[in-house]
Amino acid sequence: MPMGRWEPNARDRLAQAAMTLFQEHGYDRTTVEDIAARAGLTERTFFRYFTDKKEVLFGGSDALHERIVTTIAEAPQGTAPLDAVAAALEAMTPFFKDRRDHVRARQTLLAAHAELRERELIKLASMASAAADTLRKRGVTEPTASLAAEAGIAVFKVAFERWLEDPKAQDLSRHIQLGLDELRAVTASTGTVPPATPPQRPARPAKASRR
Amino acid sequence: MPMGRWEPNARDRLAQAAMTLFQEHGYDRTTVEDIAARAGLTERTFFRYFTDKKEVLFGGSDALHERIVTTIAEAPQGTAPLDAVAAALEAMTPFFKDRRDHVRARQTLLAAHAELRERELIKLASMASAAADTLRKRGVTEPTASLAAEAGIAVFKVAFERWLEDPKAQDLSRHIQLGLDELRAVTASTGTVPPATPPQRPARPAKASRR
DNA sequence: AGTAGTGATGTCAGTAGCTGACATCAAGGG
DNA sequence: CCCTTGATGTCAGCTACTGACATCACTACT
CATH class of the missing domain: 1.10.10.60 (Homeodomain-like)
Known part of the structure; x- marks a missing residue:
């Protein structure tokens, strides 16, 4: 041979x-x-x-990209946009599982070099864009598609960061779930009408204010 | 003199x-x-x-950055995080008002050059990060602060894009409002339970190679 | 076998983004 | 009147990145 x-x-x-x-x-x-x-x-x-x-540090991103697209494309009929996106985020987690140390080393590099973070951000943005495209193919209209996709990426960014820092080393998957819940909480009951019951977490008790 | x-x-x-x-x-x-x-x-x-x-194209970003921080810092006590962020987005709009043509010309450049988009993204990310910091100073805890900030930026990105394309030339402010509403709609009533009625018909899963 | 083609690699020369070190020189202060 | 200061210029140099062309083992076809 x-x-x-x-x-x-x-x-x-x-x-x-x-x-x-x-x-x-x-x-x-x-x-x-x-x-x-x-x-x-x-x-x-x-x-x-x-x-x-820079690109030499972003080897796996194509695979991630594809995973997102196929996961959204294959979501069951009638899945809500954000749920399809959530499924896609979930589908990304295996790429990182058991690689926390490696990922962390990489993040250290990114933290020290803005140019690398820029590259990371455009990869994420490109994934958001692909996710939105895929949602649109499923009949989701704008701006719903883009917002669901971008919100999903926002959740991922936050979850990813927290996963890397988590002293309890909980699954990335878990952090994504928490992030999604928190996103729902953050967007719920705000806007013109303040909630009757204060949410949770009052660091400083404050009088309700409207805008 | x-x-x-x-x-x-x-x-x-x-x-x-x-x-x-x-x-x-x-x-x-x-x-x-x-x-x-x-x-x-x-x-x-x-x-x-x-x-x-690249940086020569991002002159105003410091002013924007500052505007965001002060707006969030000065929001009335008890303002919900996302509402404070919404106020910050609102406070950014004067920077663009009456400059749609100029902004559009700039976007054309960005659209043609990934390196410039990367820079734009890191500016936005830095604003999100500053917004989250400011929220945290107001007693908002993680991951709420980051999520509110990132979600806000997501709304801004989408609103900005739609503003530039809007044939009716509605205010950026208006698009932000619509984006926020849509974000709330997208995150509401989802989770594990899909809706009973399927949306529209999806296109056939097509072969698409991106990138 | 002989030959032509193919694909991954090497070689070379050149452009331009970016940096450090040092020089210049008007304006302003003492 | 001199000295300092700040904005600018000059120069040399590194390295990321590109285009053009050469090489050469392996393949396929005749």
Whole structure:
């Protein structure tokens, strides 16, 4: 069984080399050439696999993207938009399960580099947009589709962050559920008519005010 | 009254020069040197005012940021989190009023350049984060604060987009109001129980490759 | 077998975004 | 009148990224 002319999995090798070097020497003190060299390739080849130096940290995002779309597309007839989105968020969790440490290391990098956070945000936005598209194909109209999708991503962002920090290490899935509940609570009973009964959590007892 | 040694408003001149050149020749065929030259300055000086070539398109964002924070901080005691955020969104609208054409031209640029959209997204995220901080100072706990803030930004994104496309040219303010209402509708009455009546017909699950 | 094609990679040269270090020079204060 | 200061200019350099072209093992077809 002759091996190919080149070592296989160039893409993965590059991604791994990058992650290692970023952690060892920091993001900006690692040049693309360094990464390529460590993977046994050249800079030019790196840019054939990744459009960007940043992109090397976002390998799994296509798979996530697809998972979201198919999950929403396959939701049972009559599922409410936000429930379809919730199902999609749920369907994302396996990608992170048992990888909390790895994910956390990645987040540390993102926290230190705005350019990387920018990339993360546009990936999330692109997922929201795809989710909205899919909802629209199911007959959901605007602005409902976009709002359900964007709200879902908002929940995911918050849940994800809390999952990473959770000392009790509860499932991401659990945090998503909590986030959704909290979103419903936050949007319920507000607007022009204040609730008769104060919600929960009065840090400072205050008189009800209207707007 | 002798003028200063240099023409005043270097920053504004740079921003204007950039906008003009971007529209005339496109974003990436305009070099920073071009921009600086048109403003009667040098490339080096450009980078003293803007960290980035991209940043030159995001001049007003600090003012917006501040407006959000102060509006939330000054909301009456007892205002529900989402209502405080809604007030902040409302307070942003004057920045755009009567500038729809200019804003639209800017959006055209963003639409064509992912790097610019990334920057826009991180600005919005930073506003959400600031809004959440301010809510927290008012005694709102996590994850309520973050969710209210992120949901608010989600509403703003959708409202903003619809405002730009609205053939009836209704106020941004109006679109925000509609967005908030729709958000409340989307999050209400959902959860585990789907509605009895199915919505409209979905399109056939089609093969679509994104990205 | 011989040959032509294909695909992943390498080589090279060039552009432009961005930075650090240092120079300049008018305005204002003492 | 000198000294400081702040906005700008000059210069050199790094590196992310791109286009054009070369290479060369492997494949497929004749």
